């Protein structure tokens with residue numbers, strides 16, 4: 373550790389930390405543009421200028437590319453430091469088009485924010501602005517480029533060089549004509565392309581899927597976890613009045629850093645289209661209370677052993693737990709499994725894993741049979757009259773096979789988020805909430821228990837969480853022990869019983885998750901073979917910064 377002083381405040385920070393991180397981690401505000409914690413240092417924008425006391429007098433230097441040393445005395449607010457920071461902003465704004473009112477980045481633009489914080493000068497130029505051109509260029513499947521807004525911070529270049537390692541971007545020309553561009557004949561179409569728009573500090577790189585759809589200050593942000601694969605990247609759901617406008621990566625230094633793949637990022641529409649909308653009993657749309665009542669009456673006359681349950685790795689841990697409990701207390705837990713006929717998807721050494729479901733490890737944790745071979749064989753023979761199908765769509769995966777397996781079942785009771793082929797076959801259908809409309813937990817491929825929060829209430833009050841639906845059914849069947857009030861209360865009850873969750877409560881789960889002891893990981897850690905990023909606090913610099 374090194375003992376340093378910033379603006380008169382004495383602090384200890386790990387050796388190797390840069391001055392900017394040292395300041396930020398001790399609540400000292402120091403602006404920065406080109407610096408991104410998980411990319412190599414470039415030190416080109418000069419907005420993080422600080423004054424450092426030295427034996428030969430004070431010197432100005434960039435905070436992001438200066439390592440702390442024992443006894444270092446740093447000033448971020450001295451007149452010299454402030455003047456240098458202000459000059460850097462003035463320089464960046466020299467040729468900027470200042471089209472904030474029509475720029476999609478307005479409201480979350482670092483240039484706007486820094487001008488308000490550090491600039492506030494009257495323009496001093498008496499020659500016309502130089503316009504670089506390049507307005508709204510289509511440079512990739514998801515990406516638009518407005519070259520004239522670019523401040524040449526090179527964050528996007530460092531990202532494509534360092535993370536997907538596809539290197540589509542470069543700075544062309546020199547001096548005031550310098551601008552960002554793709555190489556001739558190359559498109560910015562890598563599997564992680566959306567991240568460049570998050571890290572672009574201005575409105576030069578924007579997402580086609582978000583451009584002009586919504587002003588960012590109207591968006592409400594909720595902590596969540598991506599559902600797209602078993603990596604479970606941390607993200608925020610950003611919505612207004614129940615309409616989702618975007619998923620954005622959320623920082624987790626131990627998992628996805630600040631990145632997410634395009635597949636996960638653009639999956640948000642999937643959760644607001646083709647939804648199962650109404651409770652259906654037979655051919656009639658009815659309300660939830662009627663549906664549960666009818667189902668309870670139906671189940672009363674069926675021997676407990678002739679009821680089977682099919683769960684799914686797309687259900688939350690709480691849904692799975694209540695389903696298991698119901699089968700233990702009312703039916704037969706041996707007649708419960710979670711076969712899921714999905715094919716492995718694409719994987720890479722960045723984030724994506726082949727398992728495209730979010731909670732297969734959760735099934736393992738709760739002891740579910742994830743193949744269900746025996747159960748399905750018995751199903752085919754006609755041993756079951758009723759099947760409770762939760763978040764699973766066998767008819768959508770392989771209709772002929774599903775018909776063979778479930779053909780002899782009298783009534784399929786389907787709990788589904790979407791309008792699927794299995795929903796069409798259901799004798800009773802109950803629409804349920806997506807992970808965006810409820811609280812809950814998943815366990816990812818590297819055994820990290822992660823919490824997602826409810827972003828909004830669905831319009832239809834009959835669309836409830838699967839865990840709560842199962843509890844309602846248990847109560848209608850007069851089975852005791854299902855007096856949960858909400859999903860967190862389900863988690864808290866589960867944590868008292870499941871060894872790996874002992875000591876946890878829903879609200880005590882850290883926002884970056886917790887790795888569960890005793891549950892073997894089924895995937896490599898992310899960023900395999902991608903060199904450790906040099907700037908993260910406590911990590912050793914590997915020499916890249918000095919080269920930059």
Ligand code: SF4
Nearest residue numbers: 522523525526528572
């Ligand atoms: S396009 Fe954005 S991220 Fe890339 S260099 Fe320009 S300002 Fe920086």
Ligand code: SF4
Nearest residue numbers: 598600601605633636
């Ligand atoms: S890697 Fe998987 S979890 Fe991460 S953003 Fe992509 S789909 Fe979502």
Ligand code: FES
Nearest residue numbers: 404417418420436
């Ligand atoms: S943030 Fe330090 S020079 Fe750009």
